[in-house]
Structure formats: structure tokens, C-alpha cells
Amino acid sequence: MFLEGKKPHLAVIAGCIFYGMNGLFIDRIHDMSIAPIIFYRLFFGLLFLCIYITARGKTSDLKLKKRKGSLLLQGVLVVACMLLYFTCLKITCVSIAILLQYTAPFYVMLASPLILNEKIRKESISALFIAIMGVFLIVKPENLSGIELTGDYMLGIAAGLLSGVIFAALIMNVKILKAEYPELAIMFWPMGVALLLLSPFALEVSPDALYGNLKVLITFGIVSIGLGEIFTILGFANLKAQTGSLLALVEPVSGVFFDIAVLGIGLPSETLAGCAFILASAAFISLKGSENIKESEIKLSFEST
Structure with missing residues (x-):
């Protein structure tokens, strides 16, 4: 069946929708700086993953093998x-x-041929071109009413662009780890490393602030790190890096949707047109793109997780 062969595509899309809810939670967290928010998001998300892995009887999947350095790097x-x-x-x-x-x-697209030996397919180039038009329509400054291009704002832009570079490295490293580890290990160990690295920030928040934000933080961790991580890693591990990264563009569209539907942020028609281009890109790469492993292997991977 068509949907059977597209399980990794649907997994990435589902995970990106969960990740697209990040702004909803951030908007409801008060009196906490960025690092403690990320720590507690990771803490409750990792706790959810532990419960999930134990309930599925898959603790043996967490056994450490080779490429421990790649797991550490991922964290x-x-x-x-x-x-x-x-x-x-x-x-x-x-x-x-x-x-x-x-x-x-x-x-x-630029790095995968060198690092992963993936060929740049014409479908990927076409989908990327469509996505570029969508991104341009959404982020061009004249569409961002009420935003001043101050020094702080430009610092935020630089941080966002650099996060894109690192996210690309994350996607490609998942493909490298997949040769040695099952998906559950690729989810769990890097999150554990990340939690340890951020643990010094746990005490930066007052008990009152933590208690006041506790329900939001728990839900944030479960939805974003728990469900979002499970679906996206399942998808990324069973798709070509180029295909997975293009499908991940569904997240900005879901983020824009939640901006409008829940936060009530008004966005111009060009932004909505940009979303349409990005969705068209994701649909095109999903329909025309091909996985880098056999469909039978994909099915076994999903069933084992």
C-alpha cells in the first residue's frame, strides 16, 4: 500500500507538528530564562521516553556499541x-x-553528497527551490510588521541561522548513527548527554517559578521531546537526509498555524502563500522522493520500535 511505503515521511511530518507547538508552551512559561526551560523540557521529555521504552520492553535497544563519539556529538x-x-x-x-x-x-543538500555519499536528486532540487520561495515570502522584513531591525534582533537572526546549520548536522549524524544503533538508542542517549550538559542550569530557577510553570513544562517535555523526538527520529533514520530535511519544513508551517489559531498573531497574505509553497515542497518530495533503504527494512524498523 502507498501509506505503508510512506511511514517515514508521515513520521517526520507528525514529529514536526509536535515540534511546531514549541511557541505555544514558551508563551505560557514565565519568570524562567532559556537554559532552565530547555533543561526541564529535556528532563520531562526524557522521563517520558524512559517510560515509553520500558513499557515497550525495548531497554535492550539502549546497549552501547561503537560510535559512542557520534552519540556524544549528537548530544x-x-x-x-x-x-x-x-x-x-x-x-x-x-x-x-x-x-x-x-x-x-x-x-x-550541500553536505550530504560529501558526508553520506548521497546523490543530489532532481526531485530534491525542485522541492528545495519551491521551499526557498516559501521561506522568502515568510521571512522578508517588510512582511514583519512591528519588528525593528535592532542589534538584538539581528543577534536573534544570527542565532536562528546558526541553529539551522547545527540542525543539518543533527540530521546527517542520525544517518551515521543508524548504521550502528536502533532508533530508540539514537533518541535516548543524546538526550541524556544534553540533560547532563544543561544540569547546572536546573537551580537557576526559583522553587516558586518552577512550581508555577510545572504543568506547562511537563506537557512541553512530553509533547516536544517525547512525541516529537520519537516520530522525527523514526522518520529521519529511514529516509535520505535530503528527503528528511525537506519534509521537516512542515514544522514552520505548523508553527505559523499555531501562531494564528492559538496565539492570535495576525500574519500577512504573503506569509500564508509562503506556507503553501512549503507544503507543496513537502508534498512533492514525499510523492516523488525515494527512501534510502528498502521498504521491508522500514517496516521492520517501525515494528521493532
């Missing part, structure tokens, strides 16, 4: 990507932060 990249992304989010806005992070497909 460091996760921390750097989160800090840069949320810095951009705090300084600019949800839509801009997501869209700048998702310049990642550009970097994946």
Missing part, C-alpha cells in the same frame, strides 16, 4: 541547537525562529 549538537533556537525565539518570534532553523535543507 552536544542537541544542546547547541536548542540554545540557539530558543535564543532566536525569545528575541524574534515563533515563525522566524522556526523558519531560520529550517534553512537546514540547504546545508544538507
Whole structure:
């Protein structure tokens, strides 16, 4: 069946929708700086993953093998990507932060032939061109009413662009790790490394602030790190890096949708047109693109997880 062969595509899309809710939670967290927010988001997300892995009886999947350095690198990249992304989010806005992070497909397209020996397919180039038009329509400054291009704002833009570079490295490193580890290990260990690296920030928040934001932080961790991570890693591990990075552009669209539907942020018609281009790009690469492993292997991978 068509949908059977597209499970990795649908997994990435589902994960990106969960990640697209980040702005909803950030908007509801008060009296906490970026680093403690990320720590507690990771803490509750990792706790959810532990429960999920134990309930599925898959603790044996967490056995450490070779490429421990790549697992450690993945954790460091996760921390750097989160800090840069949320810095951009705090300084600019949800839509801009997501869209700048998702310049990642550009970097994946350039680097994957050298690092992963992937060929640049004409479908990827066509989808990327469509996505470029969508990103341009959304982020061009004249569409961002009420935003001043101050020094702080430009710092936020730089943080967002750098988060895109690191996110591209994350996607490609997942492909490298997939040769040695099952998806659950690729989810769990880097998140554990990231949690340890961010642990010094746990005490930066007062008990009152933590208690006041506790429900939001728990939900944030489960939705973003828990569900978002499960779906996106399943998808990324079973797709070509180019295909996965292009499908991940669904997240900015979902972020824009939540901006409008929940936060009530008014966006111009050009922004909505840009979303349409990005969705068209994701649909095109999903329909025309091909996975880099056999469909039978994809099915076994999903069933084992």
C-alpha cells in the first residue's frame, strides 16, 4: 500500500507538528530564562521516553556499541541547537525562529553528497527551490510588521541561522548513527548527554517559578521531546537526509498555524502563500522522493520500535 511505503515521511511530518507547538508552551512559561526551560523540557521529555521504552520492553535497544563519539556529538549538537533556537525565539518570534532553523535543507543538500555519499536528486532540487520561495515570502522584513531591525534582533537572526546549520548536522549524524544503533538508542542517549550538559542550569530557577510553570513544562517535555523526538527520529533514520530535511519544513508551517489559531498573531497574505509553497515542497518530495533503504527494512524498523 502507498501509506505503508510512506511511514517515514508521515513520521517526520507528525514529529514536526509536535515540534511546531514549541511557541505555544514558551508563551505560557514565565519568570524562567532559556537554559532552565530547555533543561526541564529535556528532563520531562526524557522521563517520558524512559517510560515509553520500558513499557515497550525495548531497554535492550539502549546497549552501547561503537560510535559512542557520534552519540556524544549528537548530544552536544542537541544542546547547541536548542540554545540557539530558543535564543532566536525569545528575541524574534515563533515563525522566524522556526523558519531560520529550517534553512537546514540547504546545508544538507550541500553536505550530504560529501558526508553520506548521497546523490543530489532532481526531485530534491525542485522541492528545495519551491521551499526557498516559501521561506522568502515568510521571512522578508517588510512582511514583519512591528519588528525593528535592532542589534538584538539581528543577534536573534544570527542565532536562528546558526541553529539551522547545527540542525543539518543533527540530521546527517542520525544517518551515521543508524548504521550502528536502533532508533530508540539514537533518541535516548543524546538526550541524556544534553540533560547532563544543561544540569547546572536546573537551580537557576526559583522553587516558586518552577512550581508555577510545572504543568506547562511537563506537557512541553512530553509533547516536544517525547512525541516529537520519537516520530522525527523514526522518520529521519529511514529516509535520505535530503528527503528528511525537506519534509521537516512542515514544522514552520505548523508553527505559523499555531501562531494564528492559538496565539492570535495576525500574519500577512504573503506569509500564508509562503506556507503553501512549503507544503507543496513537502508534498512533492514525499510523492516523488525515494527512501534510502528498502521498504521491508522500514517496516521492520517501525515494528521493532
